[in-house]
Amino acid sequence: MKALDGVRILDMTHVQSGPTCTQLLAWFGADVIKVERPGKGDATRSQLRDIPDVDSLYFTMLNHNKRSVTLNTKGERGKAIFTQLIESCDVLVENFAPGALDRMGFSWERIQEINPRIIYASVKGFGPGPYEDCKVYENVAQCTGGGASTTGFPEGPPVVSGAQIGDSGTGLHLALGIVTALFQRETTGRGQRVECAMQDGVLNLCRVKLRDQQRLMHGPLKEYPQYPHGTFGDATPRAGNASGGGQPGWIVKCKGWETDPDAYLYIIAQAAAFNGLAKVVGHEDWLEDPDWNSAEARLPKIDQMFDEIEKWTMTKTKFEAMEILNPLNVPCGPVLSMKELSEEPSLRATGTVVEVDHPERGVYLTVGNPIKLSDSPAEVRRSPLLGEHTDEVLKQVLGMDDEAIAAAKADGAV
Numbered sequence: 001m002k003a004l005d006g007v008r009i010l011d012m013t014h015v016q017s018g019p020t021c022t023q024l025l026a027w028f029g030a031d032v033i034k035v036e037r038p039g040k041g042d043a044t045r046s047q048l049r050d051i052p053d054v055d056s057l058y059f060t061m062l063n064h065n066k067r068s069v070t071l072n073t074k075g076e077r078g079k080a081i082f083t084q085l086i087e088s089c090d091v092l093v094e095n096f097a098p099g100a101l102d103r104m105g106f107s108w109e110r111i112q113e114i115n116p117r118i119i120y121a122s123v124k125g126f127g128p129g130p131y132e133d134c135k136v137y138e139n140v141a142q143c144t145g146g147g148a149s150t151t152g153f154p155e156g157p158p159v160v161s162g163a164q165i166g167d168s169g170t171g172l173h174l175a176l177g178i179v180t181a182l183f184q185r186e187t188t189g190r191g192q193r194v195e196c197a198m199q200d201g202v203l204n205l206c207r208v209k210l211r212d213q214q215r216l217m218h219g220p221l222k223e224y225p226q227y228p229h230g231t232f233g234d235a236t237p238r239a240g241n242a243s244g245g246g247q248p249g250w251i252v253k254c255k256g257w258e259t260d261p262d263a264y265l266y267i268i269a270q271a272a273a274f275n276g277l278a279k280v281v282g283h284e285d286w287l288e289d290p291d292w293n294s295a296e297a298r299l300p301k302i303d304q305m306f307d308e309i310e311k312w313t314m315t316k317t318k319f320e321a322m323e324i325l326n327p328l329n330v331p332c333g334p335v336l337s338m339k340e341l342s343e344e345p346s347l348r349a350t351g352t353v354v355e356v357d358h359p360e361r362g363v364y365l366t367v368g369n370p371i372k373l374s375d376s377p378a379e380v381r382r383s384p385l386l387g388e389h390t391d392e393v394l395k396q397v398l399g400m401d402d403e404a405i406a407a408a409k410a411d412g413a414v
């Protein structure tokens with residue numbers, strides 16, 4: 001038995017944010033029925049293709065464990081079938097441009113009329129306000145949610161992160177909203193509206209930067225690289241690779257950095273482990289020197305401290321340095337490339353990186369469920385082909401017979 005066995009999701013999502021959410025719910029055991037436009041499907045099926053005429057990795061890696069139904073929800077017959085699907089599902093999830101579902105004739109009021117128990121969950125770029133009608137993609141959300149203004153080096157332009165905090169991050173938020181609403185429905189018997197704005201999701205993940213905005217009003221941010229030599233403006237600045245917490249941290253070069261772009265190690269020079277770190281990097285002198293032997297004394301020269309640490313790390317590979325520093329309780333981590341992550345045996349062993357077989361593309365690699373439930377282990381099944389389950393769902397879920405299905409097909413509804 002899986003945690004969400006018996007929960008049926010009507011999945012109107014596309015691209016990344018919504019599919020991330022419904023894929024997680026599918027891994028937890030929900031029956032996710034992905035509704036796609038006949039003949040076309042989710043636009044990502046054909047985006048960034050690596051093999052001609054085969055569903056892209058963009059699509060396959062975000063739509064595991066789902067069933068695919070094609071349905072034109074703008075035609076009359078399609079709308080009738082969609083209405084029946086709303087009646088039969090526990091959750092409707094969508095991330096269309098603002099108002100798209102209303103324009104099809106399915107407002108929240110109408111959806112509640114059809115099924116008062118349904119949970120209607122949406123991702124939009126913005127919440128109510130001046131930008132509520134805007135279409136939004138990942139990097140727009142990173143810019144409008146505070147991610148870009150606080151990422152990068154002080155002297156450089158704003159930078160977006162490779163982590164998809166706008167899309168996948170908001171999908172995660174939405175999934176939590178949905179299971180919470182399902183939990184509340186156990187008591188109230190009613191569904192509810194669940195809305196996540198990508199701007200809000202990114203800002204939530206940038207919470208510590210809003211913390212720093214307020215700390216800035218009371219003086220310089222001493223753990224930032226701008227302290228004490230640079231200047232602070234009136235907004236949280238970009239901090240390069242400085243640690244967001246109270247302990248100084250930085251990325252230092254390791255052996256091979258001249259040719260390997262990922263030969264780096266993140267080191268946190270935590271006060272409690274400083275003695276061991278100082279000794280290992282050949283600076284036992286720091287331990288007796290009042291200019292160095294307290295966290296406060298080191299604060300104005302963090303850059304100098306990491307320059308010295310780096311002289312040592314450059315003589316070791318990132319893995320060698322980590323092996324030496326770990327027993328000294330120095331928190332550190334190698335900068336791992338996607339190649340290294342994809343080959344890491346421990347990630348394969350836990351199912352965080354998995355191989356999946358696909359009838360058209362063959363075997364590919366994906367990220368499995370990063371959330372591990374002891375009683376509901378996730379099994380990663382390949383993404384569906386476009387409309388692969390149309391007949392099955394129309395029969396099994398809606399009870400339609402062959403004749404009705406043939407008529408829907410003749411009409412272009414499915």
Ligand SMILES: CC(C)(COP(=O)(O)OP(=O)(O)OC[C@H]1O[C@@H](n2cnc3c(N)ncnc32)[C@H](O)[C@@H]1OP(=O)(O)O)[C@@H](O)C(=O)NCCC(=O)NCCS
Nearest residue numbers: 015016017036037072073074095096097100124125135136
């Ligand atoms: C992502 C986004 C920018 C893409 O925009 P887009 O490619 O123009 O797609 P839209 O969402 O506008 O949908 C396109 C149309 O297809 C229609 N459509 C979708 N599925 C359909 C179906 N099964 N049958 C008939 N029509 C369908 C929609 O109703 C919409 O029509 P309309 O414009 O006449 O209302 C936009 O959907 C968006 O801003 N979503 C919310 C934020 C978000 O999730 N962004 C992150 C994406 S990872």
